[in-house]
Amino acid sequence: MPQRGDELLASRRAKLERLRGRGIDPYPPRFRRSHTTAEAARAFAEAEAGGKPAPEAAVAGRVARLRRMGKASFADIEDSEGRLQLFLRSDALGDGYALLDDLDLGDFVGASGAMLRTKAGEASLDADSLTLLAKALRPPPEKFHGLRDVERRYRQRYLDLIANREVHETMRARSRIISAVRAFFDARGYLEVDTPVLTPVAAGAMAQPFETLHKALDRKLYLRIAPELYLKRLIVGGMDKVYEIGRVFRNEGIDADHNPEFTLLESYEAYADYNDVMRLVETLVPQVALEAVGGTNVERGGEVIRLAGPWARLSLHDAVAERAGVNLDDYPDAASLAERMRSLGVPVTYAESRGRLIDKLVGTFVEPQLMQPTFLTDYPVEMSPLAKASPADPRYTERFEAFAAGMEIANSFTELNDPDVQRARLVEQEELRIRYQGEDLDRMDEDFLTALEHGMPPTGGLGIGVDRLVMLLTGSRTIRDVMLFPQARQAGEAEC
């Protein structure tokens, strides 16, 4: 099947064969570089400042630009750290200059020589040898406009990385953020653990799971939607402070801040409660920001978001009363609340539970306004089956979610540790799912309930969406920009 652009590929293949004909291996096994591009430039600048002779260097990278003249040329090569100009002269390279005839943009080369400042003032490597390290058989994206095609940016991320250098910096920031989060928990004596990704019950959150099959056991398994219930088993077992950073999978829609697989941080600390966790979060986020992006202020839509704590605290009840004008206590059941929301113009059906209605109310009137970091606290019990009820008012729980830039970034509660109450709450959720969503999936994790019956100490738990934290700290507008290989949107699977 002939492809478009065949001539371009044929031209590169012809060069490949010519090189082989000249006894040049287009894919040599190694090249020893003495400096990265950035190191070479730095060493040169230091030598100049100290009045020392220009350093020798062996550098390597991908040819990003090529300015050919008759007997002298310039090639800009790129590695992960930056770009360096090679000054290639016929009299310095001798026969090696002929390599330029078969060199294309995108090829990898190595070069050695002394650093030199050109007439135009650019630090360059005055090459006395030039070696082909890998021939590129396909052309790189256009050098000036870069790669704009969103589909290819994500599906062929390597092209995006070649053409759009800022992607490298976002991913480095992501790596620094995760390292800083680890360092934060490690320094506080938390143990990092790994719990199962393949699980017999899709529990710990409400999302739809991905299913798979274990052949030898002939058993259906689910990719985890949250590590929560396993981490609590560890608290039961006496591991008092644990955390996990791992991938979870939710079979739900894809949009600017949802991807089917994403990275979730969860931590649990025995003898802590949700107030302790609030202090943890408002310490963690600014500290990570400082270490990973160099400051605690980030910009979002022209507004400066100040991450330094302490953060605002606002009860969900008061937030809804203030911003939606609805006193939740006046609408104790789903039907009356749905009626009230309709009068506010919120599109609701009567086939929604009270918890879901409140969630919609908060999502419509409260969350989008929470630009500065805010803890929204004391969620209604219907929305929080794993959280301990407030002793002062059992209609609410000791739970908070943290918002910044209008985005949920953390969820936490004083964990429910009464096994009988926990069972009753989970049974209630099962009934709601069957009644409102027609879901027949068994979500009861009996082993977890057994663990609770062995006794779990009072515990404060936390979940943070790591990708959203990276979005917040890097100013990214979509979750796809902070994940290297986001899921393509793709319409539903073929029906037949």
Added chain:
RNA sequence: GCCCCCGUAGCUCAACGGCAGAGCGCCGGGCUUUUAACCCGGGCGUUACAGGUUCGAGUCCUGUCGGGGGCACCA
């Protein structure tokens, strides 16, 4: 799952229903300090795919595929 928008050269983009174009890239030639190098010459294309309307379709219509945005879903 629903609604709206988009798909043209390798890349970035033009083209009133009337001969498919430009810049970069690429190919040939020139050039020993360039910076999106420059100069001369060359369009390299199944206009996503399949049908339809029309004298004539990149453009209008239907469907399919892919993408983007919004809604729904995500306790």
